[in-house]
Amino acid sequence: MVTTFDKLFEPVRIGAWNLRTRTVMAPMTRCFADDKTGVVGPHVVEYYRKRAVDGIGLIITEGIVISPRAKGNPGVPGLYTKEQVESWKPVTEAVHKEGGTIIAQIWHVGRASHHELTGGLPPQSASAIRAEGFVPRFRKPYDTPEEMTQEDIREVVAQYAQAAKNAIEAGFDGVEIHGAHGYLIDQFNSDVSNRRSDAYGGDLAQRLTFMKEVLTAVIDSVGVDRTLIRFSALKIDNLDYMWEDPEKAIQTFVDAFRETGVTMIHPSTMDFGQVLADGQTMHQLVRKHWDGIMVGVGGLDTETAETALREGIIDLAAFGRPLIANPDYLSKVKKGEPPLPYNAKQQLATLV
Template identity: 80%
Template sequence: MISTKSKLFEPVKIGAWDLRTRTAMAPMTRCFADDDTGVVGEDVVEYYRKRAADGIGLIITEGTVISPRAKGNPGVPGLYTQEQVESWKKVTEAVHREGGTIIAQIWHVGRVSHHELIQGHKPQAPSAIRAEGKVSRFGKPFDEPEAMTQADIQEVIGQYAQAAKNAIEAGFDGVEIHGAHGYLIDQFNSDVSNKRTDRYGGDLKQRLTFMKEVTRAVIDAIGADRTLIRFSALKIDNPEYMWEDPEAAIRTFVEAFQEVGATMIHPSTMNFTQVLADGKTMHQLVRKYWDGVIVGVGDLDPETAEQALVEGTIDVAAFGRPLIANPDYLHRVKNGEDLVEYDAKKHLRTLV
């Protein structure tokens, strides 16, 4: 059993944030905002308040879109209107009253969307290549996107920066840039979805240009000490995807983050203990090249998280589905109590 004296429960300062524990609530799409306005209500306020009251160190919100065209699921919240900003203030105030720290995950889904969700527009993407599959919780196939122009790219970079500023206005302690899982930033990063011949295309190092420009713009807007960025090999439209040379790819990503002055990163995988190369997991490979803050995620349990923290592989351990099912997750772990099993049929429909 995890002791209350374990590393998992020790306070830590990362960036601008003084965290009560080395734990994080991983960002998870919930779809409980008003579908027309992207405004969050009292149920969302209470949802995050409960996790803060449990002592979670860092709460990372569900993906929150940066523009009407960034949307890829019904019922997702936004951070691009004043009404949305005002609604999030109730969430951040509730979390802060409980002594918690909360950041907004800012999100653009790119090509994995449908015109009915984005006011009749085609989805935006680096290249006009349709993703395989259907829109989650909507059921219709992904639309063929349109390739973004240079002007489109600059507009979207500006939208990321403005969403970060809006997050601070809403009382958030910072943001996480969602650069993972086959969404827009990751579509630029991937050779599957990016066939551009301008400076946003080419080899991996060159394809990371859009991610670097977004990250630099957000850092310029709110500071590196309030900016976390998430990246992955995993794609929602291709869960089996993996870089051809994982270690070389990770080294290239790390060099890109260092170049733009990022200090906190969130490597994402579905399996934290999966060995990728040289006998090392994704997070161990990242640590080989990165001496900044690492938030670890990937179906973690407390024991695996504790070991990774002790080894110094990660600085903060993020938990996902167990926190959906157990608002008092840390209390249960500390006291050796049984956890409620995550049940998609139940927990996708309700906020506990």
């Protein structure tokens, strides 16, 4: 049993960031921006400031959309207008004042949306295949998306790059590209949602073309040492989805990452301890093929995180729900105090 957390609380240099600890605040959708403008207010400033005060090494924001058509939930923030960029400056200033590091997760939900959220236009996706289910917090069925033309693809790649530049202007220390969970980039990656016959379709290696183009554009805009990419098998509209051959799929992703030159990745799973193949978890399989920086996530507790860090499986450990319920989560860990349990209904309506 782990009783000390020396690795978890170890300062570390990752990319361009001098982090106080190896802990990460995982990105979590909160929907507390102004729904019409995508602007964030003082309550969001305080929300992130409190986690910085507590000593979190790296804060990854909630998903921030890169365009009006990227939106998939009411109340999500944006990074594509001047007003939005200005609204984030007090957030980054507050985090930096407390000695923290914060990066923006840049996001396009693709088909996981509804025309009433995307300015009356149909959602965009790799192919015109509707997702199953309902838009979270909106309770209307996902719309059938419009298949993106190559011109659309070029436009969206440019929007990712501009959002990354806007993040730096807003004072963020870098960006995480949300390429996971069945959102737009992952819709190109998946054979479930990508039936294209052009350069963006085909086998997995070929379907990763869009992801590679986004990664390259963002790296060119803000630098490889300020760029993180999140990927997964998990789909929000199909929680049971898994690659047919997990290790082969992971190796294909890793090969694609190497092509772009990215050095920091964030494999995402619901269960960090879930065995996928040959007795190994997702992060163990990724580590088998990847020697760069890796963020671990998936219902981690401090003991599991400390062990994974000591074994070199991951370089940073990300925590989600415990940090919503406990702004002082790390302080409680250090003191040996039990954290408050996460209560979904209570936390949905309150920024603490």
